[in-house]
Amino acid sequence: MNRLRTRLIAIFVLATVLPLSLTLWTTLQLVDRSLELAPLDELKGVTESLEQTGRELYRQARESLGKDVAAGLAEPTPAPPDALAPEQDEAWVRGGVHGDELHYYVRRDGKVWDYSRSLHVPLDRLTEQISESRRALEVPLSSDLRGGFSRALILISAALWLAALAGWIYLANRISSPIRQLTQGLGRVAAGDLNARVESRGEGEIGEAMLAFNHMAAQMQQAREHLIQVTRVASWQALARKMAHEVKNSLTPIRLTVEEIASRHGGDDPFMEQASQIVTDEITTLEKRVRAFSDFAAEPPMMPSEIDVNAMIEERISFLKSAHPEVTYTLRLCADQPKALADSDLVKGVLTNLLENAAQAARAEGSVLTRTITDDERVYIEVHDSGPGINPQAMSTLFEPTISFKKGGMGLGLSISRRSAILCGGDLQTFAGELGGAGFRFILPQVTHGQ
Numbered sequence: 010m011n012r013l014r015t016r017l018i019a020i021f022v023l024a025t026v027l028p029l030s031l032t033l034w035t036t037l038q039l040v041d042r043s044l045e046l047a048p049l050d051e052l053k054g055v056t057e058s059l060e061q062t063g064r065e066l067y068r069q070a071r072e073s074l075g076k077d078v079a080a081g082l083a084e085p086t087p088a089p090p091d092a093l094a095p096e097q098d099e100a101w102v103r104g105g106v107h108g109d110e111l112h113y114y115v116r117r118d119g120k121v122w123d124y125s126r127s128l129h130v131p132l133d134r135l136t137e138q139i140s141e142s143r144r145a146l147e148v149p150l151s152s153d154l155r156g157g158f159s160r161a162l163i164l165i166s167a168a169l170w171l172a173a174l175a176g177w178i179y180l181a182n183r184i185s186s187p188i189r190q191l192t193q194g195l196g197r198v199a200a201g202d203l204n205a206r207v208e209s210r211g212e213g214e215i216g217e218a219m220l221a222f223n224h225m226a227a228q229m230q231q232a233r234e235h236l237i238q239v240t241r242v243a244s245w246q247a248l249a250r251k252m253a254h255e256v257k258n259s260l261t262p263i264r265l266t267v268e269e270i271a272s273r274h275g276g277d278d279p280f281m282e283q284a285s286q287i288v289t290d291e292i293t294t295l296e297k298r299v300r301a302f303s304d305f306a307a308e309p310p311m312m313p314s315e316i317d318v319n320a321m322i323e324e325r326i327s328f329l330k331s332a333h334p335e336v337t338y339t340l341r342l343c344a345d346q347p348k349a350l351a352d353s354d355l356v357k358g359v360l361t362n363l364l365e366n367a368a369q370a371a372r373a374e375g376s377v378l379t380r381t382i383t384d385d386e387r388v389y390i391e392v393h394d395s396g397p398g399i400n401p402q403a404m405s406t407l408f409e410p411t412i413s414f415k416k417g418g419m420g421l422g423l424s425i426s427r428r429s430a431i432l433c434g435g436d437l438q439t440f441a442g443e444l445g446g447a448g449f450r451f452i453l454p455q456v457t458h459g460q
Contacts, residue, residue: 017181018174025170033166040158056142063135066128070111071101074126078113085122088114092121108133187215194222203230235431260299264292311432315456316349316356318388322379325360333368341380347388348456351433356453359426359437363392363449366422370396376444383455387435390451393442407439 077083092114093100102112109131113124190207197205205226209219271285319342326338349356367377371394378393399407408427423437430437435452442448 014178014181014185017184018178021174021177021181025173029166029170033162036162037159052142056139059135060139063130063132063139066130067103067111067132070126070128071113074111074113074124078115078124083124083126085115085124088112088121088123090121092123103128103132105131107131108136184215187219191219191222194226198226198229203233231436235436239428239431260292260295264289267292311352312354313350313352313433316351316353316453318347318349318381318390318453319343321353321356322360322381322390325357325364326379329361329364329368332365335373335375336368336371337374337376339376339378341378343381343383345383347381347383349388349453350456351435351453352429355429355433359429359451360390362422362426363451367392367394367396367447367449370394370446372396378442378444386455386457388453388455390453391448392451393444393448394446395444396446398441398446399439404439408437 074083078085092102093116097114098116100114102114104110104112104125105128109128111126111128115122115124187207194205194207203226206223207219209216209223267285267288271282271289322342323340326340330336330338364377364379368375371377376395378391380391380393382389382391408423427437430451430453434454438450438452440448440450
């Protein structure tokens with residue numbers, strides 16, 4: 010389990026359990042105090058008083074109606090024969106819908122007479138309410154209320170706390186997950202895996218940290234690739250310097266000797282003249298290769314300056330058009346006239362090499378597309394050709410010295426070009442071009458208004 014998430018959950022538990030326990034204890038104490046203050050005894054006394062009042066009211070109504078009957082002041086009405094049982098001669102009955110009438114039934118001369126009077130009070134309802142109140146008061150109400158309220162309060166509080174805990178666990182996962190990814194990414198980078206990246210999620214400081222990590226890893230990977238390229242080129246430069254020196258020392262006496270032989274015997278012997286010419290031509294080719302290795306081994310001085318990228322591209326294409334009149338050149342240049350900070354001679358050399366390679370790959374009736382793209386910090390010069398493209402297996406060794414895919418090529422052009430791009434503070438990359446052939450991206454640092 011993630012330790013940060015565990016700590017966050019533990020902090021939540023410690024921060025909420027004690028206040029929640031104190032709140033529950035205080036609430037239950039207040040409930041107990043409220044129940045102790047409840048006027049249960051007073052309610053019981055009121056109930057008894059109401060019962061006595063109802064009985065007294067009923068007794069007085071009976072006495073009053075009895076006196077009026079005895080004095081002949083009350084007028085009877087015939088009553089149903091079954092109002093009295095056969096063995097009864099008289100009976101007092103409380104009637105009406107709610108027991109608010111008093112009836113006095115009397116058997117006289119074989120008939121049943123009804124003397125009635127209104128009580129003006131619904132005694133049946135009053136009796137029922139008094140009985141219900143008495144039953145309620147007889148139950149241990151305080152303990153039931155206390156227990157029920159305590160259980161309900163504890164259940165509700167526990168449910169709310171568990172819901173809050175579940176929400177906090179979710180938030181803890183959201184917080185700890187990107188940090189765990191960052192930690193794992195840093196571990197992979199520390200172990201040497203500069204391809205490590207993390208998925209940027211969310212906003213704020215954590216999202217910015219993840220973006221910064223990805224940017225840092227990309228920069229480190231690019232720096233390592235540049236260092237490997239520079240180191241590899243440096244080793245080849247040392248070898249080229251030594252080879253050029255040794256071959257040049259051997260070619261000079263060979264040329265002189267062949268020329269001397271040709272001058273002495275070439276006029277008389279056609280074979281000797283032809284052989285001398287072949288050897289001379291091969292020596293010239295070797296000298297050309299030696300000069301190429303000497304140029305590769307040389308370290309030109311860096312003189313950075315502000316370069317109008319669009320103007321330089323147009324100048325290079327105009328310069329090379331005459332050599333490849335059958336090739337169609339297309340320009341898509343930024344309208345904002347981007348400026349780069351680099352050595353102009355190195356940039357010209359890289360552009361010349363890329364455009365020359367593209368024209369040779371496109372061949373007759375082919376096309377070369379050159380465009381510029383900018384962002385906040387970089388200028389991107391892309392060169393696309395309609396040639397056959399580059400084998401994906403050759404991509405990894407494309408910038409190696411002596412790797413060439415052209416007839417008669419030395420294999421040094423792209424290696425020198427990438428070295429020049431790195432010396433200018435940029436890079437040279439390859440990708441699948443949009444014309445169906447190869448594509449090269451020359452990256453340079455952009456001159457901003459603040460510089």
